[in-house]
Structures are given as structure tokens and as C-alpha cells.
Amino acid sequence: MCGIVGYVGPDEALPIILDGLRRLEYRGYDSAGVAIVDGGLSVVKRAGKLSELERALDEGAAARPRGATGIGHTRWATHGEPNDVNAHPHLDCDGRIGVIHNGIVENFAALRADLEKRGHRLVSDTDTECIAHLIEDAFDGDLVTAVRDVVPRLEGAYALVALALDDPGTLVGVRVSSPLIVGMWDDGEAMLASDIPALLERGESAGERPTIFPVHEGRIVAVSREGVAMLGLDGAPVELRPLVVDWDVQRAQKGGFDDFMAKEVREQPDAIRDTLVGRTDERGMLALDELHLPADVLREVDKVFVVACGTAFHAGLVAKYAIEHWTRVPVEIEIASEFRYRDPVLGPDTLTLAVSQSGETIDTLEAARHARRQGSRVIAVTNTVGSSLSREADGVLYTHAGPEIGVAATKTFSTQMVALHLTALYLAQVRGSMFPEEIREVVEDMRALPDAVRRAIELDERVRAVAERYRAARDVLFIGRHTGYPAALEGALKLKELSYVHAEGYPAGELKHGPIALIEDGVPVVAVATECHVYPKMLSNIQEVRARGADVIAVATEGDEQISALADEVLFVPRTPELLSPVTVVVPLQLLAYHVAKLRACDVDQPRNLAKSVTVE
Numbered sequence: 001m002c003g004i005v006g007y008v009g010p011d012e013a014l015p016i017i018l019d020g021l022r023r024l025e026y027r028g029y030d031s032a033g034v035a036i037v038d039g040g041l042s043v044v045k046r047a048g049k050l051s052e053l054e055r056a057l058d059e060g061a062a063a064r065p066r067g068a069t070g071i072g073h074t075r076w077a078t079h080g081e082p083n084d085v086n087a088h089p090h091l092d093c094d095g096r097i098g099v100i101h102n103g104i105v106e107n108f109a110a111l112r113a114d115l116e117k118r119g120h121r122l123v124s125d126t127d128t129e130c131i132a133h134l135i136e137d138a139f140d141g142d143l144v145t146a147v148r149d150v151v152p153r154l155e156g157a158y159a160l161v162a163l164a165l166d167d168p169g170t171l172v173g174v175r176v177s178s179p180l181i182v183g184m185w186d187d188g189e190a191m192l193a194s195d196i197p198a199l200l201e202r203g204e205s206a207g208e209r210p211t212i213f214p215v216h217e218g219r220i221v222a223v224s225r226e227g228v229a230m231l232g233l234d235g236a237p238v239e240l241r242p243l244v245v246d247w248d249v250q251r252a253q254k255g256g257f258d259d260f261m262a263k264e265v266r267e268q269p270d271a272i273r274d275t276l277v278g279r280t281d282e283r284g285m286l287a288l289d290e291l292h293l294p295a296d297v298l299r300e301v302d303k304v305f306v307v308a309c310g311t312a313f314h315a316g317l318v319a320k321y322a323i324e325h326w327t328r329v330p331v332e333i334e335i336a337s338e339f340r341y342r343d344p345v346l347g348p349d350t351l352t353l354a355v356s357q358s359g360e361t362i363d364t365l366e367a368a369r370h371a372r373r374q375g376s377r378v379i380a381v382t383n384t385v386g387s388s389l390s391r392e393a394d395g396v397l398y399t400h401a402g403p404e405i406g407v408a409a410t411k412t413f414s415t416q417m418v419a420l421h422l423t424a425l426y427l428a429q430v431r432g433s434m435f436p437e438e439i440r441e442v443v444e445d446m447r448a449l450p451d452a453v454r455r456a457i458e459l460d461e462r463v464r465a466v467a468e469r470y471r472a473a474r475d476v477l478f479i480g481r482h483t484g485y486p487a488a489l490e491g492a493l494k495l496k497e498l499s500y501v502h503a504e505g506y507p508a509g510e511l512k513h514g515p516i517a518l519i520e521d522g523v524p525v526v527a528v529a530t531e532c533h534v535y536p537k538m539l540s541n542i543q544e545v546r547a548r549g550a551d552v553i554a555v556a557t558e559g560d561e562q563i564s565a566l567a568d569e570v571l572f573v574p575r576t577p578e579l580l581s582p583v584t585v586v587v588p589l590q591l592l593a594y595h596v597a598k599l600r601a602c603d604v605d606q607p608r609n610l611a612k613s614v615t616v617e
Ligand code: F6R
Pocket: 309, 310, 311, 312, 313, 355, 356, 357, 358, 359, 360, 361, 364, 407, 408, 409, 410, 493, 497, 612, 613, 614
């Protein structure tokens, strides 16, 4: 999704802003631009990657703009195609006010019509440009006041940053649902950004980490060399509360791998271990006080809802099997973007688990807000400290995966499953639906996961050979039963998003109700066939597709002696109890998608059309 960076301080703004934007590339974008106050307001913007913007800056008639105040943006198109004109920053009629913006202004068509009627000249197709012109109308020498006047006229969910040539040295930011943070250094240097990595990079090169202040919902922030002022929409000052950040920029580098995804797949054993650390007491029982939900509330829960999108939804589906089995509480899992529009039956006796690595996915955030409004308690399972979801939920369970830069979720998926398993066990513990001995046994099984995942990663070369064999496939089916089903869904999602090969995941028993018509000679079918209580049924499903000419790639349990006779390729993973098995099974599926994508020369870290954090509905 779009990235925001603003700088004001003693140094040259342009290189700092470009560094910050580079740190935000992982969010996904399709154009980029900067505006620097250097006497006038110099604006350079280009469709494409940051390298295109750099080239334009180098090839420009004038030298690169030099000035100590500026803003920069990476755009992921929502209104208007990704081209040079639609890229941010956007300017007012006189080119004296610049605006960058994440999110959507929903009433922009009406605003634009009104502006044009009053003689404003708008040149782009974006909603953002309206904001610059509205500020132009409201501006009377003080940018904060002008922005405050404009905000009530904007409907939607967004974050924006504005600067004005006639109020130089001040950046004004606003947060309405989309994330925005401020970093402040002792020497009167400050930055505004949509995400923390943009600031930590500057922290490294300046030799000092900034103090980070999150901009809270509905707040306006004014940043200058003199300091930071946070205001409510009524103009009343609001106290600044710093955020403690322990993420290390080094951990966000590629660490010797070709891409972030390759590195992040290999970080899964550590990420899972970190997610388990500190969540059990000396007796091996769950200790999740961080959920901030009293035991008697959890004992009263008569239904659990899980809301999530994409890969996080698949983690939620795995959790449904575990929660229902361990607690006997019914679980409804729903794609977050559908949830609030179907009037689900929520209430004080329901618990909603909102799963989102970014904690900023607007669909999940809105689903969680809806659940809370209806009286449900909400637990956020997220990887992002200080994210909107974490702040709005009743309780939070963090996945300690560290920053995930590759757009495709890998280590955040495995840690989401682990965090949800912990939550399920905790529910079982407080409700007494499992004996302490049984809980301890599962906890022991979970402690073995990092090693099982490490061994699954060792399949890399073998998976690459399978990818070579099927790299030209047009369609691939993924099938599984029980917890093998969400694993199959995730395998299919990874393959389609990374390699652009058409892939679908199905419950294996459902094939005969339609999808089996797709099977013909040589169609690859990836079958999750690890040890579980429906294993014999899975073997029958494999035979059904084999009989119709499919090539079967099975993911099976080490030591399985039957499977080789039924499959063209077998990827053996370590034995893992069936409710936990997707954590191990997904590794060869991630690697398969990775290698097919690399062999087809696709960008695995930034697949086309996708964004790391989806902050529009
Ligand atoms: C797929 C992927 C997406 C996300 C989805 C939700 O690899 O990354 O499907 O899982 O957009 O994102 P979060 O977890 O940030 O809510």
C-alpha cells in the first residue's frame, strides 16, 4: 500500500526521503514522487519503481532539488491509473501547497465538482489532488489551521501530510484510520512516516534512533525543527506519548539471500520459537495475561468468531479445527470484508479473534470494530506493535515474527497459527475442557515445531527440482482434508500470487462435486496427505485424480511407505500432530511457489498488483 515520508531538519531532505521510501517498498506501490522546498516547491514524480524516480531526478534539467524540508510518497493506485501525473505529491493551483496521502477520500467526486465550479484547475484523476486545492482555499498563512479546516470535509479512511511554501519548515499530518507516525531526534530533526522502518533507516545513518510518537485516530500533527505538536480536530493540544520500538533495521535486511521471501521462509523456526517464548509458566500451563480478558469472561463465551483476510484467513481456518476440538465451543470463521455486511449474531458472550499481520488491513479492522460495537470481546492476533488493530482490541496476542518485508505472508502465517493455537489452548485451560496433562502435551508438541519446520526447510533443493518439472503448468490444484484443507488453500494462494499460475485449493472430498472435471492428462495436483484420521480417505481422493491422468505431488509424513506408489513426486515432512501439522506442511508449499515464481522470472518480494498492507476497502 502507499508509503508516506516527510522530513524537516538541518540536513538535505531528498536523500533522507528517498532512503525512507526505499524502506517502505515492501508495502507495494506503482509510482513514486517527492516535493522539496528549495526556494520554490520542486516536484518530481514517476510511474514505476523508485529507480524510475531516481533516474528522473538525475536526468532533470536542474540539479537535484536541495532543501531541508520535503515530502515523498510511494503510491498504490486507487483512483486513476498509475502514471506520472497521478503519482503524489499533488499541488494546488499555484504549486505552493503539496500533499501526499494514503487511503481514500470517498466524497472526492463531489469535492472535485465543487472545486472546478469555483475555478480550480485539477490535473490528475486522483482523490488526493482535491485536498491540496481545499487547503489552498483555506490557507491564510498558517498550514495547521488550513488543514484543520479541511479535514471535516473529507470522508473516508486516510492519512495525509501537507507542506506549504508560505509556511515553510512545517509539515502537517492527519490520521483518519490509516497509520501515521512521527520520529523526533534531539537535534531538531523530525520525520513523518506511514511505517516505522522508514524512520529506523535514518536512525541508523544519523547514529541515533528517534523517539517515535504514533499519531492517534483523528489527530493532527505539526512537525517542525522546533518540535512536535499534536492536536485534536478542535485544535486542543493532545499529550504526546512515545512508542517503544525494538525492531532492528538489520533484521529487515535480506541477510545474504536473493530476496526477502527466501530469508523469511528460513526465519520461521526462530519466529515460531519467539512466539512461544514466555507464553507458558513453569508448570507448562498457558500464561496469557496479555490478553487482558478475565477468566470468567472467557468461561462465559458461547461462540468464537474469527475474522481475517487472505493468508491470515487460512490461519484462522486452522484455528477453527483446534478451538472446536479442544474447547467444544463453536467457531465461525469469516472473510473480514464480508463479515459486517451480513449482520452476524454477536453479543457479550461471543469472542472475536481478529487476525492480521499488519494490524492495518481495513477489512479486518472494520470487522473488529463492528464486533466490538455489537458487544463482542475482540482479541487481535497481529505482528505489528502499536498497529490500529492492537490499539482498538480488548486484548492482543502478538506474533513475534519480526518485520516481514516480502509481500507474500510466510513467517507471519506460521506464527499466526502458533499464536492461535496458544489462544485455543488457553481457552481450553480456563474453561477446563482439557486436562492439564493434555495441555502440557500439546505445549510440548508445539515446542518441537521449530525443529520440524527447520527440517522441512531442508527440502528446498528437492522442491526446486519439482518446480523445474512443473514450471510451465497452466493450472494447479491443491487438495487436502481436515487441517490439510487450509494448508492446501494457502499453497494455492502462494502459487497464484507469486508465479501468476492459476491455482485453486479444495477440500479433497469436494473434487467429485465439480472440480474433478478440470483434471486431464498431466494437470499437477498437490495433495496434502500427511498422517491424520482421514488419511485413508485422502488416498482414495489421490487415486481418483490419478485415474483421470493427473500428476500427483504429495506432501506426506516421513516414513510413509504407501504414498510413493500413488504419487509422481513426494515431499516428506517430519511427523507433526494433525492439528498442528499445517505449520510444517506449508513450508514445502511456500518453497514450491517460490521456486516456480523464480523459474518464471517473477518478482517474489513484490508480486504485481499486491500490497503488504491493504488499507482500503
Ligand atoms: C498473502 C497475503 C495476504 C494477506 C492479507 C491480510 O500472502 O499476504 O493475503 O494475508 O492481505 O493481511 P494482514 O494479515 O496484514 O491483515
